Amino acid sequence: MKTTITVNGQARTLDADPRTILLDALRETLRLTGTKKGCDHGQCGACTVLVNGVRINSCLSLLAMHDGDEVTTIEGVGALDNLAPIQKAFLREDAFQCGYCTPGQICSALGMLKEVAENWPSQETVDLTGPIRLTDNELRERMSGNLCRCSAYPQIVAAIRSVVEAAP
């Protein structure tokens, strides 16, 4: 069946089996291998991409469910010669070792910061009716869907925080 998605600003039409998972379409068909397959069951977050600006696990979604959607992968976040601030922050803060979870961490962080900007609550939010204060506990809680087996968590928190603090 035919599905058209816009990936990193470019419309792509794929003719694929209904079973095709969004993650596999990105990696195997479109050869955008920046998005990683970790657990393939929504437990690790390595496959996180932004769909219409919202972070999701691309391993738990059918390509067919995304006809007409806009998908942003790590390849659309920045370019090698023009890294996004969050990418520069991960380099500066040494926020990874093996790097396998990093594309998911970065896409998740971008989605998470948008959720904070829209004042979405988390379980660390004490005052549900006031503005969100992005404490380190808030930040860790909001990023709990992304595992890092190298355990670079303190540096990941520092990298994301540095982007928040640099924002105007």
Added chain:
Amino acid sequence: MRPFTYERAATAAGAVSSAAATPGARFIAGGTNLLDLMKLDIEHPPHLIDIGRLPLARLEDTADGGLRIGAMATNSQVAADVRVRSRYRVLTQAIVAGGSGQLRNKATTGGNLMQRTRCAYFYDTTKPCNKRQPGAGCAALEGLNRNSAIFGASRACVATHPSDMAVAMAALDATVETLTPSGQARAFPLAELHRSPGETPDVETDLARGELITAVVLPPPPAGGQLYRKVRDRASYSAGLVSVAVVGGQIALGAVAHKPWRAERAESALARGSTAEEAIDKELAHASANGQNAFKIDLLRGLIPAVLAEAQRGVQ
């Protein structure tokens, strides 16, 4: 995954008539539970009906001061809604205690209610499970059963319903609205949606084949405090060992039964003037453990009075 056909429903009426006409067809919206189970070959529907874009994602005030939550509203959307946060805070607290940010962005209200009950042996296709294969037996009875049910279980099944959201909705006395296969709208208490396992643990709800949840309606919030508390092995992104939702004098428990468990015996004892501790004992007298899950009973004995007290704090 096994092959299946896929269609996107244009209307709710079209979705239910297609589901009723196609044996084994399943609705899909967020897909976070169904696709996981399909990858594991636990679910293998021959046909998927994508209902994710049906116009059922709105939250709207009801005439009596309650709130209607469309079945396609995502968990994130519901938790962030200002009306939910201010008037039904127990629901926001429950939703943000479940899953991860990515999952809550995808999971829908209807799908959360319809997620399968959870047990390690339901997921382990090398072991017998009456839920997966009726009549096969239950490996959890003598196996690793730390997470098993303590209320309303049977010899056939000790699995628990994993939802946090549904526990808060049960405490809030929510109503479920559906569209039946014949196109009729139907409404019934959320407490009547899920079944206890009995001899047929493979049947988890009382919905007819093809019946579609269209909304969950919350009545006006009752007087008194609201609080959701979840106890688990990790601080985040982990299923509950037990959870408690308190709404005034209404108490629902999570991860202890095949469905969100309203602690009605405790509620009526409280209403008659019993202390929290006495009231909880009335409920726990009907709990039964089948091994490693015995700790859940002790845990609830301490937890429920603490949550009741904290919910009331600052209300008077």
